[in-house]
Amino acid sequence: MSTITRLSHNQISLALHHLRDGDGRPLLLLHGLGESSDPIFSAPLPDWPGPVVGLDFTGHGLSTVPAGGGYTTEILLGDADAAVERLGAVTVLGRGLGGYVALLLAGARPDLVVGAIIDDGPGLSGGPIEPTSTAVLSIGGDGTAPDPYALLELGRDLRPADYALDFARLATEASPIDEPITVVAEFRPPWLTAVAAAPGVGSGDRDAALARYARL
16 A cells, blocks of 8 residues: 655645655656556556655545536646645656646646656547537536546547647756657557657657656
């Protein structure tokens, strides 16, 4: 079992799981839509010399489930930023939705994100570039995670590829390291295809990316 540190963000109590000890810079794991950091990432843990920690996003795992939804990727970015505020400089590995948030975090915090790896996982598989029809649904929830509002609202995110590219450019232009973003995912929706083709973004396999960032 992991040990847990509680973080506060936007009246939400976030669970930060300490999954493994180590020496050096922490590796921050960001899970996919509907997942949690423990036990999804517990077996096998990535090969990393430093501490390995995992964040449960709002509405997931052991973090608070808010009443009434209202989820956006920017809220999850704020969750991840709260973790970086606690941990300091980190390397980030994200799955699916977590990979998207890792990209946003790399652009927003280029001074503290020493490499962001985008891996396969559930969430943000793509959508139209502009709103179309509005769904009217009745969602039942009992306050436990994963929150059905999160599954609906984050699974239907309408951010276009240009939005992701803006954060990729922020990271590559402001980061002190070469290729601060590495795409290792095989499934690439339009936003990720655009990011992978951007100058200064690397590609390859997860282990090689982790080894490269660990040396920095």
